[in-house]
Amino acid sequence: MLGHHEHIGDLYECHLVTRLWIVRARGGKTLLTGGSMAPLTERLSRWTLITFACALANFLLAQALIVLGFTWPSAALTGGATLAAVHLVTIGWLTLLMLGALSQFVPVITSRALLDQRLSAAALVLIEVGLVGMVTGFVTRDMARAPCAWCLVVGGLSVCAGVVLALVNLATPLLRTRPLPLPGRFVRAGFLFLIVTMSLGLLFAFTLRASVSSHGPLLHLASGVGYHAIAGVGGWLxxxxxxxxxxxxxxxxxxxxxxxxxxxxxLGLGITGFGLTVAAGLLDLVWHGSVMILAERAGWLLIGASISAYLADLVRLYRARKRRRIELHNRAAAGAFISLAAALVTAAILVISGRAARVAPPLVVLALLGWLGGLGLTQLYKVIPFLSWLTRFGKMIGRGWVPRVQDLVCEPCAALWFFLYFAGVWLTVVGAAIETPLPMRGGAALSTLATLGLSREYWRAWRGTYVRLPPAVSSHAPTIQREDLRHGHP
Amino acid sequence: MQPSRDIVLEALRDVIDPELGYNIVDLGLVYALKVADSIVHITMTMTTPGCPAQDYIMMAVCERGLRIPGVKDVDVTLVWEPRWSPVKMVPAARTYFDIPDDPHE
Incomplete structure (x- = not known):
């Protein structure tokens, strides 16, 4: 060990370049001073875990609608229950999940605090309330007298207000950071597409309200809805x-x-591809022309190139990892990346067959449940234990025995749920491809069961159910378990 | 009487990085340590910039340092250069994480 100590001394002399933060303890009191970072209490988002809980509840509700047969293919593709389930997934599950994760993630990549923690809470309430309105509006839309047609508009406005608050909160540290690291620039681009998605969604809500109140025929929403979905699922999420x-x-x-x-x-191909596809596709609805069709095809090509490059880069990243034995959340994430690759192939088939603008159920299931939902569930399996650890054990570190983050989870317990989740999603994709309710509902039942199982694992991580105190600590021995701390827990 | 640097380093092995579950000294997160006039000066880093656990770890280093007999004050400075990488781990830690002995930076 002596050699190692000498090495430490060398580094001090040679490489001390950036001094960011100083912790100074005097007279038994520990103070954080100086530096450019936010204080501890401001950098840990208080609303992240409750946002995750709401997101999971919305996801389970959407899955229940599919399992119970209220959605396509048992009902119409643009039917109220199908649209309710889609928005429960895209807004209730994925957007809330992403906003909750970003409220923790943005301070990490920018080393700056969010504008105001209270904005996260206000955004959550507005989005949840708005979503209830939207779902009510969609579900009652097909009824004879459309008893709650205004719900869609009011709910949509509430969701938009919540998203705007969340964006103000999250974008402030992003815009103040120069230069912004690559992950931050992805997020910044995602925010722009979120605004586009939201604007298009509101436009559709107002259009739908107008057509219902005038008792006229519904506008041809399906053609434009595709680009609203591409902006949201592609550009934003x-x-x-x-x-x-x-x-x-x-x-x-x-x-x-x-x-x-x-x-x-x-990043470059992704922004250009999604932007070009949405812009050209929407313009084509107004001014038909071969130029717009050509531009949209070019956009799809760029999207394909971006996703291909991303998948290739992920292979490079996995191969370059220093940690040979990776944890379950990173192993299970492979299911999400396989779903993304499958979505890419499906989209290519749709573009070649000239059906790119149509909403294709297998593609939607692969993108929403396989790629984004799968990635979300797998990464939550790390993020929730980590936040739980910080909340419960953070202030005990250095004072005595503390568990590792890994001690808060039981990987063999969750591995089965991840397997069932992806198996269920892929069965749902098959059901959607052959437009048959039984495999689709069966697959959805499997993935719902798995989501419930995983939610239970997240809850156990939060509660610390799997934490086992070493014998000396559990018998109230005052000594610290030095060997455990030095070499990790067995 | 002020403690030696070895005693302080040994005490700091009580502080773990919660994500990796290994002590910060053998992970190579402590870049410099000097004891002068019963004041411990520590220069350290984190495995990743902006780590949400960093304030907890730094507080823990301070508090653990203060509990060493003979220590009056503790100064901890966080730096991001040079960036931490697994090459800074001691061999035992690299073995624990199944990392090759000569990982590229």
């Missing part, structure tokens, strides 16, 4: 998930964070 995954995967697998040219290519 996929670009943001890519950025967050780059940071999380490299951080937890001890892989290089710098993605070099390939990372820039993924």
């Amino acid at each position: 996929t670009l943001t998930a890519m950025g967050v995954s780059y940071k999380l995967l490299s951080m937890f697998m001890l892989a290089p964070e710098e993605r070099g040219v390939l990372g820039e290519v993924v």
